[in-house]
Amino acid sequence: MPHAELYDDIGVGYAIGRRTDPRWMAAINDALCDADSVINVGAGTGSYEPAGRTVLAIEPAREMIRQRAADTCLAVRGRAEALPLGNDASDAALAVLTVHHWSDWRRGLAELRRIAARQVxxxxxTRRHADFWFVREYVPEIAELERGRPSATDIADVLGADSVTPVPVPWDHNDGVFPAYWRRPAAYLDDRVRRSCSALAQTDPQAVERGLRRLRADLDSGRWYDRHRALFALDEWDAGFRLIVAGR
Structure with a gap:
């Protein structure tokens, strides 16, 4: 399903679960370096748009644009594969957790390079996501979805990245991205949490429901805590997120 259709369908209430985490925002700001102007491609509801810079958001889904706060930057509809901008339109192009949704991700990355000298x-x-305990133990069907998506290494290779930096997920992460609740398993029983996770929204609902029944039983019995006791000694966890920077 194309990005716009997917998020017009599943994106209702997305802004509630997907909020800015200041620790991730700080890492993105550092990666943008001294860029005065930024094009945020696949911008969604605007969770990671830097302050103090001139920012234009490009987003294909009307539902996502509708949920943007009044104080966010200007947003226009557009697809990553055919950005409605001229060459060298901005100092930097930013794409946050969106490339895996693009219908032609290589073409989309070429567009990022066309519009800006720096790409963040x-x-x-995807292998780390596929091995996440929720996938491995409860909804293994998600692994098939992940295998069909471009991984961070693929993206870095195509961009000719200058740096690839791990971005860990704190245990109290504010952004409800899929593995955010790695130490808070009961959160996955909340329908509002699941609606903001595209991996769950794109997986067979019956498979997800079967997995949730098993998770609920394991939480009630204490089996989940017995298996994953070591996670509670960690303040952050590497779920595979990578900040890729290319260009000057």
Whole structure:
């Protein structure tokens, strides 16, 4: 399903679960370096748009644009694969957790290079996501979805990245991205949490429901805590998120 159709369908209430985490925002700001102007491609509801810079958001889904706060930057509809901008339109192009949704991700990355000398992309290692305990133990069907998505290493190779930096997920992460609740398993029983996770929204609902029943039973019995006791000694965890920077 194309990005726009997907998020017009599943994006209702997305802004509630997907909020800015200041620790991730700080890392993105550092990666943008001294860029005065930024094009945020696949901008969604505007969770990671830097302050103090001139920012234009490009987003294909009307539902996502509708949920943008009144104080966010100007947003226009557009697809990553055919950005409605001229060459060298901005100092930097930003793409946060969006490349895996593009219908032609290589073409989209070429567009990022066309519009800006510097590209900053937050992506993830699909193998790490596929091995996340929720996938491995409860909804293994998600692994098939992940195998069909570009991984951070693929994106870095195509961009000719200058740096690839791990971005860990704190245990109290504010942004409800899929693995955000790695130490808070009961959160996955909340329908509002699941609605903001595209991996769950794109997986067979019956498979997800079966997995949730098993998770609920394991939480009630204490089996989940017995298996994952070591996680509670960690303040952050590497879920495979990588900040990729290319260009000057």
């Amino acid at each position: 992309v937050l992506a993830y290692d």
